[in-house]
Amino acid sequence: MRRKENIDKYQAPLGVYVHIPYCLTKCPYCDFNSYGTNGNFPEDDYVRALEREIENFRGIIEGKEISTVFLGGGTPSLLKPRSIGMVMEKLASIASFSPKVEVSLEVNPRTADRKKLVSLMRVGVNRISVGVQSFSQRKLDFYGRFTTPDDCVRALVDVRDAGFHNYNLDLIYGSSRETQEEFEEDIRTALRFSPTHISAYCLTIEPGTEFATLWRKGKLSLPEDSVLVEFMRSAREILEAEGYGNYEVSNFARPGYECRHNLIYWNCHDYLGVGAGAHSHISCGGEEGWGIRWSNVRNPELYMKRVTGDGNAVCASYDLSRTTALEDKLLMGLRLNDGVGIEGLKKRFGCEPDASGLEYLESDGFILTDGDRLRLTAKGRVFTDELVARVCGVFH
Structure with missing residues (x-):
């Protein structure tokens, strides 16, 4: 990574993302950097590469405090607890938690299983995210x-019997022929296990x-957007009645x-990514002072080769511009129930929103302004990505 002298400072909190690209099988909807292996993959070599890459970033994180670690994938639970422990120990040898x-x-x-989960807790894991997706066999087969x-x-x-008190349950909605009643049944079944967190993601068709x-071939039919709006409205109603706050579009x-690691992303704070295809973001430095972002090579074999060679697997890096940083703040911040502060945007980016533009978006029922806060409505949350481009056009 070039220009390390520019990125030896960061805004707390600092998160670390560790990517494990291996899965049992690749799901047909997944566009993450993951590879079906049926459980056969070079675990020891990959963990050594992770340790080597972490060492390479000593100049950035040495002596700093890490507030979150997220092991994602792929399927990180394929790894032995000992391997997870080695990664945690390497981080602890350079930074502090x-x-x-x-x-x-x-x-x-x-x-x-319970035995493995107990071992994971012993090496430092204190939050589990279970990829349930659905309790319906028909929907599981579809996915x-x-x-x-x-x-x-x-x-x-x-998970519960192993002693985890903080755990998430992932659900997906929007499958072919899915009814609102089916999705509500998934929500109610999830509630039987009293998770501290539930993620409900709308199925999206990702390129590739x-x-x-x-x-593209016309062989897949999905619910209309109006139906999906009702799915999420119903989920929000059920979950809020049970004491769950809808603090982010899907969470x-x-x-x-609330997932503190994901809040780092949504608040545009700093994170270091290690592993094949991992991304990093440091919000200071760069030629214009708006921050730096970089990403690793995606192929696991090439990643291990590159890291073993010189400790560096970065394949692309760029400095953020004012425009990019503003767009990121809107894209991430509008996902949150709290939205973004208009005065904060003015102060940080020197921008002034076009009042008539905001009024137009409000009249469509997609956004609302509540004092200083700019938020998406329930209707707007279904079209977050499309709306952000329109909101960006309002600020100049």
């Missing part, structure tokens, strides 16, 4: 998940996926259990 550090790990229901509802139930029971090919949490 916040007294209340959040360490999250994503779990596929088929790849972690290409090689799990059963019983697998999902067993995994959640094991198997679903994208089927969609619900009990008070105090």
Whole structure:
């Protein structure tokens, strides 16, 4: 990574993302940097590469405090707890962990039992995210998940019995022929396990996926946008009645259990990514002073080769401009229920919103201004990405 002298400072909190690209099988909707392996992959070599890359960033994080670690993928629960512990120990040898550090790990229901989960807790993991997606076998089959509802139930029971008090449950909605009643049943089943956090993601067709090919050929039908709006309205109603706040477009949490690592992304704070295809963002430095962003090579074999050679797997880096930083702040901040502060945007970016432009978006029912805060409405949350471009046009 070039210009290290420009990125040896950062805005607290600092998060670390560790990418594990290996899965049992690749899901047809997934566009993440993941590879189906049926469980056969070079675990030891990959972990050594992670340690080597972390060492390479000593100049950035040495002596700093890490507030969150997120092990994602892929399927990080394929790794042995010992391997996770080695990564945590390497980070601890260079930086320090916040007294209340959040360490999250994503779990596929088929790849972690109670014994393994207890071992993961012993090496520092204190938050689990279980990729349930649905409790309906029909929907699991549609999503290409090689799990059963019983697998999902067993995994959640094991997480609870292992002693985890902070755990998330992932759901996906918007499958072919899915009804609102089916989605509500998934929500109510999830509530039986009293997770501290529930993520409900709308199925999107991502370029390069198997679903994208089927969609292009007219072989995949999905619910209309108006139906999806009702799905999320219903989910919000049920979950808020049970004490879960809809603090982000797709995320619900009990008070105090919001995912602090993801809040780093949504608040445009700083994070270091290690692993194949991982991204990093430091919000200071760069030629214009708006920050630096870089990403690693995606191919795991090439990643390991590059890191083993010189400790560096970066394939692209660029300085953020004022415009890019402003767009990022709007894109991320508008995902949050709190939205973004207009005065804060004016102060940081020297921009002035066009009042008539805001009024036009409000009249469409997509956004609302509440004092100094600019927020998306329930209707607007379904079209977050499309709306951000329009909101960016209002600020100049």
